[in-house]
Amino acid sequence: MFNNGNIGFLLKVSEKFLNFNGLPESKLDSEILLSFILQIKRFELYFVRNFNLTNEQISRFEKYIIRRSNREPLVYIMESSGFMGFEFKVNRNVFIPRFETELLVDTVLKIAKTNKNNNAVLDLCTGSGCIAISLAKLGNFKNITASDINNNVLEIAKKNVKINNVSNINFIKSDIFSNMHDDKFDIIVSNPPYVSKFEYSFLDYELRYEPKLALLAQDNGLFFYKEIKNKALKHLNKNGSLLLELNANKSNIIKNMFMADDNYKNIEILNDYSGLPRILKVNVK
Ligand SMILES: C[S@@+](CC[C@H](N)C(=O)[O-])C[C@H]1O[C@@H](n2cnc3c(N)ncnc32)[C@H](O)[C@@H]1O
Structure with missing residues (x-):
């Protein structure tokens, strides 16, 4: 050419x-x-x-x-992406870190500042490791655990640990909580897959380069929210916090799911920088 x-x-x-x-x-x-x-x-x-x-x-x-x-995303061509001012290696096995997700990190850091018990954090569905690694760089946590179901993804996350020079992150391969045994955390944070099959058919062409495993969720996009709501209870310490990135189109459905569960309190939705409902923040009783 x-x-x-x-x-x-x-x-x-x-x-x-x-x-x-x-x-x-x-x-x-x-x-x-x-x-x-x-x-x-x-x-x-x-x-x-x-x-x-x-x-x-x-x-x-x-x-x-x-x-x-x-239409391949620039980030995949360059195999590198920015998040919270840090560099993350990515390839087509890995979801591209999004600017909106930075609010999730900022919110965890705020909670940790006001509550000194927030020593143990779990980043569920870690992908590139962008959330866990940013927390390790910017916070003061004793333990950070990061989990994902996909080994290829965990390999990239481990490379990102090295690139960013952090040390206090344990990685676990786990289908949601299946390999967490009796582990307990003060904060669980997650940006889970949340696109329904119907929504997937309308996504921009560029998004189709990203792994379906990172995007698609059964049960009309609600599968992970339901699983996490039911199973996080066993893994959160008393008054522990759960923070989930939301599918903005379903924020009320997800909020109502948590409202209907007596085990949760302080249920709040936070809007992102463009005014969309982006984070669900709750505590266990
Ligand atoms: C939307 S991406 C989020 C990645 C990263 N936390 C971020 O915010 O950029 C969702 C991640 O969930 C992982 N995942 C999909 N199904 C899973 C499951 N059943 N258990 C654990 N992780 C899963 C995918 O491999 C993917 O890395």
């Missing part, structure tokens, strides 16, 4: 190509991918516009642009 390695030329042609393929941010995408290859900041491209890429760099750029034209 590219018969010339001049950076200014490559940026123009790739932008046109992505635009032709319907990518709304074609200029931005081209610049991000090229600056990633050159390992420079995006604004620095301006200063190297007259330079040439090597043949190896041209061929990498071409491959990346073709992948992007097929």
